[in-house]
Amino acid sequence: MKNKLLIGLFAFFSVLNFTACDTEPIDPNIIVPDPVDPVEDGTFTAKIDGVQYTALTAEAFISGGAITIAAVRANGDNFAFVIGGNTAGTYAANQNILMFTQGQSESGWQSINPANPGENTGSVTISEVNTTNHTITGTFHFTGYWNGDGTIEPKEFTEGEFTVPYSDPSVNPNENTFTATIDGSPFNPTTINAQEASNGGISIISITALDQNGTMSVMLSSDVTVGNHPIATGTVITDDVQVMYLTVGGSGGPAVSGNVNITQKTADHVKGTFTATIETASGNIQVTQGNFDVTY
Template structure:
């Protein structure tokens, strides 16, 4: 589905739950699986890979709009992240959603999409129960994980099997004041969802703001995390540009070849700015954003 373009652009952030949505606000820290509701052992998150069973020490889930997010981690820094384009029980293809395992200390990980063959059936995730009374979610998953840094070719895929999460607590996020606006070839881009986060791109930390409309077209604006207030040019050289932008239309990506991004203000948790850019086909004007990340 087209939505994977939007989700994949920010998949690294789901393992830490460091992002917000236009309809959401940050959640509480992940809950210790050894003491959920005073009932030790009530919840589990585990999976088999590389000849052993991985058991989480903490986990948390979010249900927001039409998206389910699940994160689990161990004390050593290893983590799983799951992002599902849906909010009900059922089975979802792994290659049309995101399942990700991050080794400790790495900005990259094994994720359920083969960049060279996105249509490959890499597995699935099944939501078996959403308990609205106890606010817990349960399910199973398995997937073939490809290393997310596609510039590295000597890391083989890893197969994750027997994935289980039971009674993982979830929250429903409340509304925030995040905003996003832009026009594409003079027509307003009417977003229905916004994701914002600080993530690693090409060895650098960027703050990325992504928006998606009802037609599943999406727009992303990224700025180097160490930038302050000011106006920065887009030249189309993603290796050197400190600000970048792109537009995905009808499942095709269009990268900005010129333009500017202005940071009006930035704090440790919020960024406000304006932007405009040109691709080979589209002219994006009157862009603005004001989001938490």
């Protein structure tokens, strides 16, 4: 299935972060006015410090007992939520992931106060998971704290409302395969999701796999061709490929070297192998014997 927005949160952040050639400094006092474009998929609105935000595209994904919601407007400003449940109810903001990122920034405002993680920062309420229409409806409000370098004031996100379509791989299981070895141990995911996403005029195929220890993503330019593609610059925009890995504890990131070898590719299917070296504060993560065969 081809979607306009990445559903897996990890993949969603990856596309947003790597579509920019340069990361521009953020003026925290500026909120770019809403575009006039109509919402194409779902509805998602909120106020950011009192200024209206209306998403151009918003979608959701249910997997492993969690709901992921992603919303983006034309200038790239985006919300990304990971909610630790898949039923109607109210979920504390500081016990889940609610995040807002402006345009091309790699950092943003999160629903956890790093100086006081126990602070009640707000909530998100899922009022309905409609299994007939495959939509999720809810509301939210939270105080967001800057998670990047420097000191930037918190933002207030209020009057949040959404009704977004969702996909659930357990409803229509496929025959996608994805395996790898991480530092000599097998990575055997329980969930594999392949999507084609467009953002800012750039189209990317994202293959995301999750196991109990973390999330791995192989990113491919939609124009990538059969053959071997080295990971050299750290961006899918210039290399046509990228591999990322993030542990459940938050360690990891994009590969600094490696390669992706595309062995088969059609309009909706891609197969290949990969290796990657990922730098972390505690040392490198070596990904070897990577294989994928997916329909997107």
